[in-house]
Amino acid sequence: MKRISLTQYLVEEQRQNNSIPAELRLLIEVVARACKTISHAVGKGALGEVLGTATTENVQGEVQKKLDIISNEILLEANEWGGHLAAMASEEMETIHKIPNRYPKGEYLLTFDPLDGSSNIDVNVSIGTIFSVLKAPEGMTEPTEQDFLQPGSRQVAAGYAVYGPQTMLVLTTGNGVNCFTLDREMGSWVLTQRDMQIPAKTREFSINASNARHWHAPVQRYVNELLAGETGPRGSNFNMRWVASMVADVHRILNRGGIFMYPADTRDTSMPGKLRLMYEANPMAFIVEQAGGVATDGQQRILDIQPTKLHQRVPVFLGSREEVEVVTGYHQG
Numbered sequence: 001m002k003r004i005s006l007t008q009y010l011v012e013e014q015r016q017n018n019s020i021p022a023e024l025r026l027l028i029e030v031v032a033r034a035c036k037t038i039s040h041a042v043g044k045g046a047l048g049e050v051l052g053t054a055t056t057e058n059v060q061g062e063v064q065k066k067l068d069i070i071s072n073e074i075l076l077e078a079n080e081w082g083g084h085l086a087a088m089a090s091e092e093m094e095t096i097h098k099i100p101n102r103y104p105k106g107e108y109l110l111t112f113d114p115l116d117g118s119s120n121i122d123v124n125v126s127i128g129t130i131f132s133v134l135k136a137p138e139g140m141t142e143p144t145e146q147d148f149l150q151p152g153s154r155q156v157a158a159g160y161a162v163y164g165p166q167t168m169l170v171l172t173t174g175n176g177v178n179c180f181t182l183d184r185e186m187g188s189w190v191l192t193q194r195d196m197q198i199p200a201k202t203r204e205f206s207i208n209a210s211n212a213r214h215w216h217a218p219v220q221r222y223v224n225e226l227l228a229g230e231t232g233p234r235g236s237n238f239n240m241r242w243v244a245s246m247v248a249d250v251h252r253i254l255n256r257g258g259i260f261m262y263p264a265d266t267r268d269t270s271m272p273g274k275l276r277l278m279y280e281a282n283p284m285a286f287i288v289e290q291a292g293g294v295a296t297d298g299q300q301r302i303l304d305i306q307p308t309k310l311h312q313r314v315p316v317f318l319g320s321r322e323e324v325e326v327v328t329g330y331h332q333g
């Protein structure tokens with residue numbers, strides 16, 4: 001098999017397919033390099049003293065793990081020096097991080113969830129990094145939070161790294177979805193899956209069922225119908241999987257189909273769901289749509305949502321087309 005590295009792939013996209021400018025290519029390479037560094041830290045575990053809880057909380061009031069902070073710092077530092085960025089925003093930072101001397105020239109804005117699936121860090125279960133790239137608005141001088149509040153349909157690139165039995169990088173620049181595996185000995189990302197496609201039909205679903213008693217009626221109805229199996233209204237047995245790292249759950253769905261749900265529920269109406277729009281839902285929705293799947297908040301396409309806050313939360317239903325359409329339909333009537 002001819003080995004194609006991430007760099008070669010991106011150069012091909014830039015020069016032959018003309019689908020990305022050189023500046024975006026360089027930016028993606030910097031993010032990919034940072035993910036490689038995070039992968040090394042994850043792999044060291046207790047030996048690298050990266051496990052356990054820090055003494056701080058993030059802006060969402062969640063206790064930070066040491067690796068949340070380390071990963072955030074790795075991404076900040078790498079992009080501070082290497083990317084064509086004006087500013088960054090992260091799950092772990094209250095407000096945006098402007099890059100000195102880079103605006104008004106920096107053309108891009110980057111958002112990330114530096115470490116996704118934090119509850120799995122200390123138990124050696126797959127975790128990841130999620131990122132999204134937006135263009136800085138025309139005429140932007142000094143970046144503000146407002147500049148980041150663009151619908152996900154304006155993303156120019158999105159991806160995630162999954163730190164599992166293998167470390168993989170899944171990437172879209174709006175021209176399909178491709179997967180690269182980290183060759184740990186050579187230190188390079190190698191293209192291992194081209195043009196990933198999510199099967200339209202599935203018999204597998206992902207949801208944290210411990211919240212079932214809090215779900216709204218459409219989600220109760222949908223999941224009850226799946227659980228009823230072949231004698232129920234769906235006439236089929238469904239299987240359930242829940243890793244509790246969105247990256248790992250979405251990666252499984254990209255490979256073999258399925259529906260992932262993190263709905264809003266009746267507990268706290270000021271918190272519509274758990275997942276964050278700008279650096280979890282939007283990049284995953286972009287990837288899923290580029291792989292032929294669907295992503296909604298139950299009412300509308302996630303990529304059409306106009307963000308109002310940097311750390312906005314959103315209900316998420318994504319994956320195989322047929323199932324996402326059924327549960328979205330239940331919300332609509």
Ligand SMILES: O=P(O)(O)OC[C@H]1O[C@](O)(COP(=O)(O)O)[C@@H](O)[C@@H]1O
Binds near residue numbers: 091
């Ligand atoms: O603990 P729960 O309710 O199962 O939630 C799991 C979800 O929370 C998340 O871990 C949130 O991500 P963070 O670890 O980045 O906060 C998702 O990855 C995952 O899908």
Ligand SMILES: [Mg+2]
Binds near residue numbers: 115116280
């Ligand atoms: Mg997350």
Ligand SMILES: [Mg+2]
Binds near residue numbers: 114116117
């Ligand atoms: Mg996180």
